[in-house]
Amino acid sequence: MEAAGLLVPMFRRQMEHCQVTDDEAVALVTDVKSNREHVAASFAAAQDIGAEVFEVQIPEYGRNSVGAEVSAGQGGSLRLPRGPVEACKSADMVFDFTLEGFIHVPERGEIRDAGTRILRVGAREPFVLRRLMPWEPEEAAAVKEKVQAHRELLESADEMRITSEYGTDVTMEVEPDTAFDSYGFVDEPGKWDVWGQNMVSNYPTSVNGTIVIAAGDYNVVPFNDYVDSSIECVVEDGFIEAINGDGGDAELMRGHMESYDDRDVFATSHFGWGLNENGTFYNMAIKDRKPDETGVSASEGRVWEGNMLWSTGPNTHQDRYTNCHYDIAQKNCNVYLDGEPVVEEGELVD
Numbered sequence: 001m002e003a004a005g006l007l008v009p010m011f012r013r014q015m016e017h018c019q020v021t022d023d024e025a026v027a028l029v030t031d032v033k034s035n036r037e038h039v040a041a042s043f044a045a046a047q048d049i050g051a052e053v054f055e056v057q058i059p060e061y062g063r064n065s066v067g068a069e070v071s072a073g074q075g076g077s078l079r080l081p082r083g084p085v086e087a088c089k090s091a092d093m094v095f096d097f098t099l100e101g102f103i104h105v106p107e108r109g110e111i112r113d114a115g116t117r118i119l120r121v122g123a124r125e126p127f128v129l130r131r132l133m134p135w136e137p138e139e140a141a142a143v144k145e146k147v148q149a150h151r152e153l154l155e156s157a158d159e160m161r162i163t164s165e166y167g168t169d170v171t172m173e174v175e176p177d178t179a180f181d182s183y184g185f186v187d188e189p190g191k192w193d194v195w196g197q198n199m200v201s202n203y204p205t206s207v208n209g210t211i212v213i214a215a216g217d218y219n220v221v222p223f224n225d226y227v228d229s230s231i232e233c234v235v236e237d238g239f240i241e242a243i244n245g246d247g248g249d250a251e252l253m254r255g256h257m258e259s260y261d262d263r264d265v266f267a268t269s270h271f272g273w274g275l276n277e278n279g280t281f282y283n284m285a286i287k288d289r290k291p292d293e294t295g296v297s298a299s300e301g302r303v304w305e306g307n308m309l310w311s312t313g314p315n316t317h318q319d320r321y322t323n324c325h326y327d328i329a330q331k332n333c334n335v336y337l338d339g340e341p342v343v344e345e346g347e348l349v350d
Helices: 004-017 036-049 082-090 108-113 126-132 137-155 248-258
Strands: 025-030 052-057 093-096 117-120 159-164 169-173 180-183 192-194 198-202 205-213 218-221 231-236 239-244 268-274 308-312 326-330 333-337 340-344
Touching (some): 004 036, 004 137, 025 082, 239 248
Parallel strands (some): 025 093, 093 117
Antiparallel strands (some): 169 205, 180 198, 205 231, 268 308
16 A cells, blocks of 8 residues: 555546546446556546546456357457446546456447547556656647657558568558557547557558567567567468477467467457657566456556567457457567658667
């Protein structure tokens, strides 16, 4: 409880960034793994603003908690029952405290279409949440401007190419309609975002080449751990066709993905880069890494400035929902848009 004095002011400030007002309703969506101190602080912050606030708890939590026999056609992704969906649609703002998050949830689009803003609170450590967020309104505006400028670069490009000194060389066609910005707060109707997540990405097509996950790169999910030995992923037409490597990491990744007996598990999904200047590549090494207690987007592994983040499996733009999802954050990569660098050796290009 040493962070108790930080929590209420911090959640109030985030609500102010999200434009919560005293005539709005805020829904707190939780499950049995949700951080109760964060939930309590949100209640207090919303009440301090004068907003109506209520909690909706869902029974499922964690990746694969809902089997395919329950979520027919959705590959076992987390699903939201109708009651919570309707409750979220009735709110102006949702704080998502669930372990899995509304990231690959089919109902997320329906909630957003109702104009509801959704903010995923991923990190469990209060001081990580505080470090990754802007505090003053001017800081928040600058973060939003920076991230949106990078999104404009991405969505105006035709081709994205990623290389590295370790052997990565992969090319893809940018899909501008799928390009998104994530600046860490939700100040517009229907926006979804993740607290502290400054990044841009898209769901490209015609992905071809080789991606080498080097020793020291970070497996955000499902393993929440640093890679010890390099993994070579050979990609053809948007699918990983081979996973090579002499170390145990390649064997682990290959065996884990093959265990699902589902070709869609090997599909590439989003590609982009991190933009949070307060994110640190090494911080994950000194925090507990428990995939069953953290969930997707919990760590700053997704967002440190200059990383290259790519993923596999689910892609809502193609109605593809799978049980298995990888997020891989890589350092020291080069990212080119139509031949022009935006990231060089893991550093943003001015």
